[in-house]
Ligand code: NAD
């Protein structure tokens with residue numbers, strides 16, 4: 001049976017992994033819409049290859065190039081943020097949400113509001129608008145399938161179990177490429193060093209987030225919303241091999257874990273085929289070859305980001321959205337060579353400290369307003385060099 005699929009963020013790392021699986025199962029899927037921020041030539045090539053009905057660039061200035069590249073293919077082209085939201089609102093069997101950042105929030109909300117089934121990789125959307133998004137999911141009867149490898153692992157471990165029987169959910173973290181670096185060395189880490197992840201190949205932003213451990217902080221908030229067991233039952237452990245993707249302990253002290261290769265095609269396949277299974281091109285897990293699985297507690301002195309995320313979700317209100325927005329600005333500034341690695345977390349902390357203690361944003365517009373003002377605050381801290 002052919003199912004229809006829209007892929008938001010088709011030109012990214014998760015987009016490429018998703019399309020690789022679709023390419024191997026062409027009869028199973030009919031692509032409706034593919035989107036990108038710009039990358040018009042790349043997006044058009046994908047749209048033509050997969051016979052998409054619609055291609056959308058959220059940066060409207062890239063629309064003429066997209067139209068040119070689509071030529072006489074007959075594929076509809078659109079541009080701008082409203083067009084992106086309209087694309088996400090079209091009825092399809094599955095939406096893969098793979099835009100990076102809070103920029104993905106409005107289209108994800110559109111897919112939720114039409115009661116769709118959404119494979120959610122775009123963690124920043126859930127961090128910024130967790131309560132509102134989860135309320136919309138239940139109000140509109142949408143289905144959220146966690147695609148982030150840790151949350152997909154937890155989702156699989158919880159299957160057939162009652163949430164009330166959960167004693168603890170433990171997110172595993174590789175610790176990133178700078179895990180063993182001293183505080184002094186971290187200070188001078190370059191963008192190239194920070195994005196060189198030992199186990200996973202990912203987009204630049206999440207690679208930096210993995211190096212600072214903010215990725216795990218965002219994932220902690222993501223888990224809080226997806227699996228409502230309470231913060232006291234959520235933990236993090238460093239597991240450098242990235243073989244165990246996360247685990248759930250139950251009241252009887254039985255722990256279920258999901259293991260697999262560190263390739264996002266595995267959790268993406270789990271979402272695409274849910275509630276069934278499909279083949280992936282990954283080799284079988286060879287535990288004897290891996291040899292050792294090791295575990296360490298996180299070091300929040302060298303990597304304060306998980307502490308900041310925990311404090312933000314405890315504070316509630318608009319704090320998680322502010323944390324996320326400030327982090328997006330800080331990571332972009334680090335990648336552009338404007339700030340040092342260790343200033344990323346410092347900028348996030350300072351932005352949180354200087355933002356008003358606003359109540360929880362109740363609508364999409366309110367979340368986007370909080371996001372915008374936190375970005376302005378973070379940028380002005382960058383410009384005034386207040387954190388040197
Ligand atoms: P990426 O940078 O490789 O790709 C991002 C995609 O979003 C691209 O298609 C890009 O054109 C689009 N995009 C970027 N800015 C946009 C904007 N302002 N408006 C609309 N579209 C925009 O990112 P990625 O690594 O594929 O990550 C995507 C999401 O999945 C992130 O939220 C990330 O945290 C999450 N995730 C990624 C991985 C991974 O292995 N890459 C694993 C788990 C979760």
Ligand code: MG
Pocket residue numbers: 148149150219
């Ligand atoms: Mg993850």
